[in-house]
Every structure is written in structure tokens, then in C-alpha cells.
Amino acid sequence: MVxxxxxxxxxxxxxxxxxxxxxxxSRGSRMIFNGLNFSIPRGKITAILGPSGTGKTTLVxxxxxxxxxxxxxxxxxGRAVCPCSRxxxxxxxxxxxxxxxxxxxxxxxDVFENVAFPLRQHxxxxxxxxxxxxxxxLQSVGLRGAWEHMPSELSGGMARRVALARAxxxxxxxxxxxxxxxxxxxxxxxxxxxxxxxxxxxxGITSIVVTHDVAQTEILxxxxxxxxxxxxxxxxxxxxxxxxxxxxxxxxxxxKSDGPVPFHFPGPGYVEHLRALASS
Amino acid sequence: xxxxxxxxxxxxxxxxxxxxxxxxxxxxxxxxxxxALLRPRLIIEQIYxxxxxxxxxxxxxxxxxxxxxxxxxxxxxxxxxxADSLGxxxxxxxxxxxxxxxxxxxxxxxxxSAVASEVGLMRATEQISAxxxxxxxxxxxxxxxxxxxxxxxxxxxxxxxxxxxxLGAYLVGVHLLGVDSGAFWSNIQVRVDMYEDVASGIxxxxxxxVSASFMAVFEGYYAAPTAAGVSQAAxxxxxxxxxxxxxxxxxxxxxxxxxx
Numbered sequence: 130m131v132x133x134x135x136x137x138x139x140x141x142x143x144x145x146x147x148x149x150x151x152x153x154x155s156r157g158s159r160m161i162f163n164g165l166n167f168s169i170p171r172g173k174i175t176a177i178l179g180p181s182g183t184g185k186t187t188l189v190x191x192x193x194x195x196x197x198x199x200x201x202x203x204x205x206x207g208r209a210v211c212p213c214s215r216x217x218x219x220x221x222x223x224x225x226x227x228x229x230x231x232x233x234x235x236x237x238x239d240v241f242e243n244v245a246f247p248l249r250q251h252x253x254x255x256x257x258x259x260x261x262x263x264x265x266x267l268q269s270v271g272l273r274g275a276w277e278h279m280p281s282e283l284s285g286g287m288a289r290r291v292a293l294a295r296a297x298x299x300x301x302x303x304x305x306x307x308x309x310x311x312x313x314x315x316x317x318x319x320x321x322x323x324x325x326x327x328x329x330x331x332x333g334i335t336s337i338v339v340t341h342d343v344a345q346t347e348i349l350x351x352x353x354x355x356x357x358x359x360x361x362x363x364x365x366x367x368x369x370x371x372x373x374x375x376x377x378x379x380x381x382x383x384x385k386s387d388g389p390v391p392f393h394f395p396g397p398g399y400v401e402h403l404r405a406l407a408s409s
Numbered sequence: 410x411x412x413x414x415x416x417x418x419x420x421x422x423x424x425x426x427x428x429x430x431x432x433x434x435x436x437x438x439x440x441x442x443x444x445a446l447l448r449p450r451l452i453i454e455q456i457y458x459x460x461x462x463x464x465x466x467x468x469x470x471x472x473x474x475x476x477x478x479x480x481x482x483x484x485x486x487x488x489x490x491x492a493d494s495l496g497x498x499x500x501x502x503x504x505x506x507x508x509x510x511x512x513x514x515x516x517x518x519x520x521x522s523a524v525a526s527e528v529g530l531m532r533a534t535e536q537i538s539a540x541x542x543x544x545x546x547x548x549x550x551x552x553x554x555x556x557x558x559x560x561x562x563x564x565x566x567x568x569x570x571x572x573x574x575x576l577g578a579y580l581v582g583v584h585l586l587g588v589d590s591g592a593f594w595s596n597i598q599v600r601v602d603m604y605e606d607v608a609s610g611i612x613x614x615x616x617x618x619v620s621a622s623f624m625a626v627f628e629g630y631y632a633a634p635t636a637a638g639v640s641q642a643a644x645x646x647x648x649x650x651x652x653x654x655x656x657x658x659x660x661x662x663x664x665x666x667x668x669x
Contacts, residue, residue, distance in 0.1 A: 193542055219544035233539035236531075247543050250550075295543075 146171045146303055146335045147192060152201035154184070154191065161187050163359035165201070169303075174329050174336040176346040176367070179356035180381060185339045188356070189307055192337070193225060194218045206302070223251060226296030230308040232288035234280040234295070240267070241276040244295045251299065266294040270324060286317025293324060303335045304328070310342045322349050343382050347371070355381060357389075434627050441546075441553045451554035452561070459520035459555065460562030464569065470515050471570035474507055475499060475577025483586050492586075496593035497600035499578035500571075504601060504610045508571030510658050513617035515570075516563055517650040521625035524555050525646040528629025529639035537630075552626045559622025560615065567614035609665045616661065617654045624650040 147169035154162045161184040169175045179185050190196045191203055197211040204210070205221055213221075234243045244263045248254060254262075267273040270290040280288060289309060296304055306325060310318050322345055329336045340346060346353055347367040355363040355370060355378060363370055363378045371382050380388030396402070445452065478499050486492045528551060531537050540547045575597070582588040601607065625646045632642035 195538070195541065219546075222542055222544040225542070227539070227542045229535050229539060231535055233535040235536055235539070236534070247545075250543070250545050 144170060146206060147337070148204040148207075149188075149192075150202050150204070152191065152198045152203060154187065154196070154198045160359050162191075162198070165356075165360060167354050167361050167364055169335060169337055170352070171335050172329075172333055173351040174325065174338060174349055176338045176340060176350035176353040177356065178341060178343070178346060178353055178370075178381065181341065183356045184359070185341075185356065186307060189227070189305055189337075189339055192305065193222060193227060223247075223299055224302045226299065226301040226304040228289065228292050228296050228304065228306045228309055230311055232280070232283075232285075232292040234283075234288055234292055236280050238280075239276070240272065240278050240280070240283070240291050243280070243291060244298055247295065247299050262298060263294075266298050267291075269297070269328070270294045271320070284317070286313050286320065289313075289317075289321060290324065293321075293328070297328065297332070300332070301334060303337065305337045305339065307339050308341075309338060310340060310345050318345065325349060341381075343384070357381075430631070431627060434630070435623060437548065438553060438556060438623075438626075441549050442557065445549065445553040445557055448554075451550070452557050455554045455558030456562055459516075459524060459558055460566065463516055463519050463562070463566060466515055466519050467512055467566045467570050468573050470511060471503075471508070471573035472577040474511055474570075475503065475574030475579075476581045478502060478507070478574070479578040479581035479586070483582065483588075492588055493592035494596050494600075495582045495586075495588050496575075496578065497596035499582070500575055500597040500601050501606055503571040503574040503578075504606045505613075506610075506658075506662070508574065509567045509610050509614035509617055510654060512567040512570035513563055513614060513621055513654045514651055516559075516566055516618075517621045517624075517654065518647050520559065520562070521621050521646050521650055522643040524559070524622070524625040525629040525632070525642045526639055528552070528555070528626060529632030529634075529642040532630070532632055533634040533636075533639060547630075552630060556622045556626050559625065560618045563618030563621065564611050564614040567610065567617075571610065605665075609661075612665075613658065613661050616657055620653045620657055621650045624653065 145168040149165050149167055152162050152165040153160075165188075177185055177188060187196070191198055192205070192210065194210045194213075202209050205225075208221075210218070210221065234240075235246065238246065241263055244266055245259050248259050248262060252259075264273055264276065267276055270293050272287060272290050272294065275283065275287065275291075280291070283291065293304075309321050309325065313321065325336060325338065326349060328334065338346070338350060350367050352365065353363075353367050353370050354361055357377055363373050363375060365373075370378060373379070373382075377389040379385070397405070479495060482498050482502075483492060483495055486495055486498065528537075531551065537547045537551065540550060579590075579593060583590045583593055628642040628646045628649075632638045
């Protein structure tokens with residue numbers, strides 16, 4: 130009997146929290162993923178690497194069910210993310226925390242209320258308990274003292290730490306960090322790296338770090354997945370990726386400006402282009 | 410010529426598409442309305458932000474419109490020897506027409522543009538995505554409270570506009586132009602009908618409130634997540650919202666006027 134996608138159950142769900150199986154996705158005529166396959170093991174930090182425009186953020190949207198793949202299946206805890214009912218999707222999302230690049234704090238609420246927001250929406254906990262949980266989460270990101278601040282009063286790094294506290298407040302099984310190191314000064318970056326590691330180890334959760342910061346990935350990640358041209362081109366520990374002989378992997382890991390990922394955007398030759406402009 | 414036809418066709422297609430999206434969004438909102446009323450705190454917050462904070466503008470608007478109305482109508486009424494009817498004339502014009510229409514236009518300019526910008530900016534700064542990923546429905550949490558607050562606020566603001574407008578007309582008519590105070594108020598009492606005038610004004614302002622508030626949340630929710638997208642959403646809210654108000658006013662007036 131043919132199994133419906135929504136009834137799909139993976140036997141690997143015990144070891145892998147998220148499984149991406151033969152996922153294809155395109156925007157218009159542009160193919161973003163062309164048969165993507167990899168798994169996110171439980172309790173580990175997995176870095177998803179790739180040059181800009183490879184679809185890393187699109188992958189986050191696929192995993193969280195914000196968009197649907199054209200083909201293939203994404204499993205969270207062994208169950209298909211899409212297609213499923215809105216209720217089930219929201220149930221699944223309650224087990225996932227997402228840290229946006231901008232923090233995406235609700236600007237009309239102060240720090241305390243931002244962190245308390247998911248608890249107020251999804252639980253009927255007494256106010257006293259909510260206060261204790263929120264202060265505990267803010268303490269864990271080092272911002273308990275800023276509980277009365279508004280988001281506009283926070284630096285970029287502080288906003289991300291508050292967003293991390295908010296992502297942790299429902300004790301999720303998976304946390305997805307979307308470009309957590311972008312635009313941070315070295316101190317804030319060090320703080321975020323430490324927080325991701327400590328959070329992952331202390332709470333036993335699974336983390337996905339979507340980034341193109343190779344240096345931080347080497348320190349932080351248990352495994353890395355390098356995406357390019359819609360497929361996984363390399364996967365393994367950061368050390369294994371650094372030693373990979375593939376030209377593409379070497380270009381990315383060593384930050385070379387030219388290589389398999391060309392410096393120039395595809396187009397006609399420079400001389401022909403100038404001649405064509407001159408003759409027109 | 411073919412270029413014009415093509416442009417016209419593309420414009421027509423865009424209009425049909427937008428109108429379809431408009432309807433779909435409206436029907437998407439409807440099931441949330443009863444649920445939202447069970448959480449009044451969000452609605453009250455929005456009534457404060459878009460209704461109460463519009464009060465000063467509405468009161469100023471009403472006061473000056475009432476004064477201008479008295480000045481303009483007095484000269485004509487005097488010619489026919491019915492200057493005492495100034496109060497009734499101003500009251501009918503304000504309650505039936507100017508109150509609902511001008512208050513709604515001012516509301517669209519002050520509050521609806523703010524709502525569209527706020528919601529558009531929430532999309533641009535990923536706050537709406539964050540809500541969805543926290544398993545909180547943004548329609549329920551963001552859109553519906555603003556919509557309901559707008560629908561509640563506009564009739565109240567229109568009533569305040571008309572009341573203050575009558576005070577403005579009274580000041581000009583009685584204290585500046587010398588109309589008898591007793592005649593001013595008694596004519597209002599005699600001529601202004603509860604159902605034909607007041608109820609039709611309330612109905613109009615309710616429909617304008619639905620129209621303007623819906624336009625604000627629709628444009629904000631579907632705003633392109635860029636600076637230009639947010640500003641376009643605010644502009645479209647005011648322009649299209651105002652045109653809608655005037656168009657609906659014409660249709661409703663046609664239905665409500667006795668003998669038309």
C-alpha cells in the first residue's frame with residue numbers, strides 16, 4: 130500500500146531529529162534544491178554552510194514548514210513537516226526555537242514581555258512562575274538586568290541574546306540559529322558562540338546553525354554540511370571539511386575569491402559587452 | 410494603440426487579482442472575529458492607539474468643519490428668511506454626512522496609515538515570521554485586534570466629530586452671527602430624526618470603519634518587506650481607503666435618502 134507523505138514515519142527518528150530526504154525546491158525557473166539529503170543528529174550542533182544565495186535560509190523555512198518542498202520530504206521527530214494540518218504544524222513549531230538574524234523581537238514589548246510572550250500564549254502558568262522562568266532564561270543569557278529595556282534600547286548582540294532567551298523559554302527540542310554571527314563585534318560573537326554551546330550541552334537540545342562563518346563553525350559545530358548548487362557537496366566534522374580535497378570545499382573553507390564559485394556573475398564577455406554598448 | 414490595450418489588460422488583471430486577494434483575506438479574517446472578542450485586552454490596547462490618539466485631530470476637524478458650515482450656510486439661509494434653521498441645517502449635514510465621511514477620511518489618514526506602516530514594518534523586521542514560528546497566528550494576534558478596534562473606533566469618532574461640529578456651528582451661528590440660541594437648539598430637536606439621521610450616520614460610519622480598517626490591515630499584511638514597500642502600503646491605504654469611503658458614501662446615501 131502507498132504510504133501518504135503525512136503518515137510518513139522514519140525509523141531513523143531515534144538518532145536523527147530532522148531528516149531531509151530528496152528535497153527539491155525551486156523559485157520560478159530557479160532551482161534552489163535539487164535532491165537534498167542529510168540528517169540532523171539529536172543532541173548535536175550541526176552547521177549548515179554555503180555561499181550566499183545557496184538557499185540556507187530557504188532550508189530553515191522548509192524545516193519549519195513556512196514553505197513546502199516541490200518534492201521530497203522533511204521529517205521532524207520522524208514525522209513529515211509538510212503537508213500537515215495547521216494545528217499539527219503549530220504543535221511541531223512549539224518544539225522548535227528559531228533565532229533570527231535580526232532577533233525579530235516584538236518592538237512594542239519590553240525584554241521581559243518578549244521572553245514571556247510564548248509562555249503567555251501557550252500556557253496557563255501563574256504569573257509568579259512565568260516571572261521565575263523568564264528571569265531564569267534571561268539570567269542564562271546574561272541579560273536579567275535588562276529586563277525592563279525596550280528592544281530599541283538594545284545593541285544587535287543583546288537583541289540576539291534576548292531572542293535566544295525567548296527561543297529557549299518553551300524548552301524546545303530543536304533550536305535553529307539563522308546567521309547568528311552576522312554583524313557582531315568579536316566580544317558579542319564570542320558570547321553567542323559560548324551561549325550556543327552551553328545551551329546545547331546543558332539542555333541536551335539539538336541545534337542547527339545556519340552560517341557562512343567558517344572560523345566560528347570550526348569552534349562550535351559537531352558536524353557541518355556544505356551546500357552548493359542545490360545539493361550537499363560535503364558533510365562531516367569541521368576538521369574533515371577543512372581537509373576535504375574538493376576544490377569547492379577548499380574555496381569555501383579558505384575563503385578564496387575565485388574558484389568553482391566564480392567571482393564574476395555569469396554574463397557575456399567584458400569586451401563583447403563593451404562593444405555591444407558602443408554599437409547600440 | 411496595441412500598447413495601450415496591453416497596458417489596460419494588465420491593469421485589469423492586476424485589479425481582478427487584488428480584488429480576489431482582498432475578498433480571500435476578508436473571509437480569512439471572519440472566523441477569527443468571535444475568538445478575538447474573548448481576548449479584549451488586545452482590542453482595548455488598539456482602540457487606545459488608533460482611536461483615542463486620533464481624538465485631538467477629530468475634535469479639531471469637527472470644530473472647524475462646524476464653524477465653516479455655519480458661516481457658509483448662514484448667508485443662504487438669511488436670504489430665505491430662515492436663519493433660525495441654521496442649527497438644524499448644520500446638525501443634519503454633520504450627523505448624516507460630514508461627520509461619518511470627514512471623520513473616516515481623517516481616521517484613514519491618521520490611524521489607518523499608521524496601522525499599515527506598523528504591520529508592514531512588522532513583516533519587514535521578521536516579527537510576523539517570528540510569531541508564526543512561535544506557533545502564534547499573526548492574523549489572530551496582530552490583524553484582527555486592529556481591525557476590530559478600527560471598526561469600533563470610527564462610529565465613536567464620527568459621533569464626537571458631529572457633536573463638536575455642532576458646538577462649532579453654535580459658536581459661530583449664535584455668538585458671531587446672532588442666531589437665537591433657543592431657535593438653534595429647538596430646531597435641531599425638531600428636525601433631526603433618530604432613525605433617518607442619527608442611525609443612518611452610525612451605519613455609514615460603521616461601514617466606513619470596516620472599509621478603512623480592512624484596507625489598513627490588508628495593505629500592511631501584504632506589504633513588500635522593504636522601506637519602499639512599507640511606504641507604498643501606507644500611501645495605498647490612505648488613497649484607496651479614502652476613495653472607497655467616498656464611493657460607499659455615494660451608494661449608501663442613494664439607498665438611505667427617502668424618495669431617491
